[in-house]
Every structure is written in C-alpha cells, then in structure tokens.
Amino acid sequence: MTLQIRNLSIAYGQTQVISQINLTLHPSRTTGLIGRSGCGKSTLAKAMTGIIQAPQDTLFLNDEHFLPNPAQTGNTVHYMWQDPMASLSPFLNALDLISEPLKAIHKMPKKARQQRAHELLNMVELDPTCAAKRPHQLSGGQCQRIALARALAVKPQFLVLDEPLSALDLVTQEQVTSLLRKVRTEMHMGILIISHDLQTLAKLADDIAVMDGGRIVEHKKTQEFFAAPKFPVSQRFVEISKYSHMEHSN
Numbered sequence: 051m052t053l054q055i056r057n058l059s060i061a062y063g064q065t066q067v068i069s070q071i072n073l074t075l076h077p078s079r080t081t082g083l084i085g086r087s088g089c090g091k092s093t094l095a096k097a098m099t100g101i102i103q104a105p106q107d108t109l110f111l112n113d114e115h116f117l118p119n120p121a122q123t124g125n126t127v128h129y130m131w132q133d134p135m136a137s138l139s140p141f142l143n144a145l146d147l148i149s150e151p152l153k154a155i156h157k158m159p160k161k162a163r164q165q166r167a168h169e170l171l172n173m174v175e176l177d178p179t180c181a182a183k184r185p186h187q188l189s190g191g192q193c194q195r196i197a198l199a200r201a202l203a204v205k206p207q208f209l210v211l212d213e214p215l216s217a218l219d220l221v222t223q224e225q226v227t228s229l230l231r232k233v234r235t236e237m238h239m240g241i242l243i244i245s246h247d248l249q250t251l252a253k254l255a256d257d258i259a260v261m262d263g264g265r266i267v268e269h270k271k272t273q274e275f276f277a278a279p280k281f282p283v284s285q286r287f288v289e290i291s292k293y294s295h296m297e298h299s300n
C-alpha cells in the first residue's frame with residue numbers, strides 16, 4: 051500500500067500556500083519533511099489527513115482516489131498534532147484517551163480495550179501512575195507520549211507526525227526516537243515526520259524532503275541529502291544542524 055500525493059495545491063482564501071506537491075509514502079519507511087517556518091509543512095500534513103480538504107484527484111492509495119475523513123478513515127492516515135497538550139481532551143485521563151480510538155475506530159470491547167491501552171502505555175514507556183491523570187496533571191513530554199500511544203491505538207497505515215519531539219528534553223527525544231523506529235518496523239507503518247531538527251531526521255528518516263515557498267524543492271535518500279544538499283535552503287539546514295550538533299557535543 052502506498053499513499054501518493056499528486057499535484058496538490060492548497061490556498062487559504064486568495065493566498066496560495068502549497069503548490070503542485072508530489073510525494074509518496076511507503077509502508078515501513080519514514081520520510082522527513084523540513085522547511086522554514088510558514089513554508090506550508092503543516093498545511094500539507096493537514097491536507098493529507100483530511101483535517102483540511104484536499105482537492106479531488108490529488109490523494110491516492112495504491113492508485114485509487116482517496117479522500118481522507120478523520121472521523122471515518124482515522125485508521126488509514128492519522129495526524130499527530132504539533133501541540134499534544136492542546137489536542138488531548140482535558141476531561142479524560144491518560145488511559146481513557148488511549149482507549150478512545152480503540153472503541154471509536156476498532157469497536158473493541160471494554161475489557162480488551164483496557165488491556166490494550168495498558169500495553170500501549172507500557173510501549174511508550176509511561177509510568178503506570180500516569181494512567182489515571184488528565185493532561186493538565188502531566189508534563190509536555192508525558193502528553194506527547196500519550197498522543198503517540200493514541201496514534202498507535204488507531205493503528206493507521208500511515209502516520210503523520212508534526213514536530214513530535216519539540217516539547218521533549220534531549221534524553222526523552224532519544225527515547226521517543228527509538229520508539230518511533232520500533233513502531234515503523236513492528237507495525238509496518240509509513241511515517242511522515244515534520245521537524246526543524248535535521249539531526250533527529252538523520253536518525254529516523256529513510257529520505258528527506260525539503261519545502262520552500264510551498265513547494266518541495268528537494269527530495270533524496272537521507273545519506274545522499276547530507277552528502278550533497280542541492281538547494282540553498284537545504285544547504286543552510288545541513289550547515290545549521292552540523293553546528294548545533296557540535297554545540298551539543300561540546
């Protein structure tokens with residue numbers, strides 16, 4: 051199963067935000083998406099996942115037309131929001147937040163749901179004491195893990211993560227990075243990760259796409275990208291990532 055984006059353009063009112071995007075996601079592969087703030091990365095992710103409507107004939111699953119609707123097709127393409135705290139209902143505890151998609155999408159009975167929710171809590175390495183806590187009683191990093199456990203509960207074929215590590219300290223970032231690698235392999239998901247942090251993408255992504263001014267200007271295998279970034283914006287990202295890596299290792 052592949053998810054193909056063909057010639058996708060999106061405008062907000064009169065303002066064109068993304069133009070003629072072509073991109074294909076494959077199972078068990080991770081694509082990293084970088085680009086300057088405001089270049090249209092989240093807009094692309096939201097269009098792929100049905101949060102904003104993509105024009106007809108731009109999204110395809112295995113060459114078949116596909117119109118994502120998060121309410122119905124959450125298990126095909128799932129979007130994990132940039133701000134986990136804001137995307138989680140403040141009225142539910144961690145366990146209920148994780149078991150909600152198991153009920154809504156997979157119609158799992160209560161006992162099986164609770165058991166799976168505990169397994170997922172464990173998988174994202176959240177302390178069991180977090181199970182009964184609501185988002186405002188948890189840290190940003192813990193909320194990010196709940197959002198990830200929820201995404202795994204949905205068991206989508208494709209997972210789109212918008213800045214999944216931004217609220218985490220370096221140690222937790224490392225843990226979530228290895229968790230995402232495990233998920234890709236064990237659950238055979240195709241993953242798109244939006245990040246400003248090329249060092250993280252270097253560890254996670256099989257290939258890297260660069261957006262600039264609403265277009266994908268470069269898309270290469272990760273090693274090739276680091277060896278020879280072609281466009282000025284790509285070169286700048288590689289330069290900055292080397293510099294920040296040196297700072298962290300000093």
Ligand SMILES: Nc1ncnc2c1ncn2[C@@H]1O[C@H](COP(=O)(O)OP(=O)(O)OP(=O)(O)O)[C@@H](O)[C@H]1O
Nearest residue numbers: 062063067085086087088089090091092093094132
């Ligand atoms: N709902 C909306 N209505 C109108 N304009 C919007 C809307 N959402 C985003 N925009 C604008 O579209 C452009 C692209 O925004 P988008 O969030 O896709 O960028 P981004 O690359 O994800 O940025 P960042 O890295 O800062 O998250 C920006 O100029 C933004 O202000």
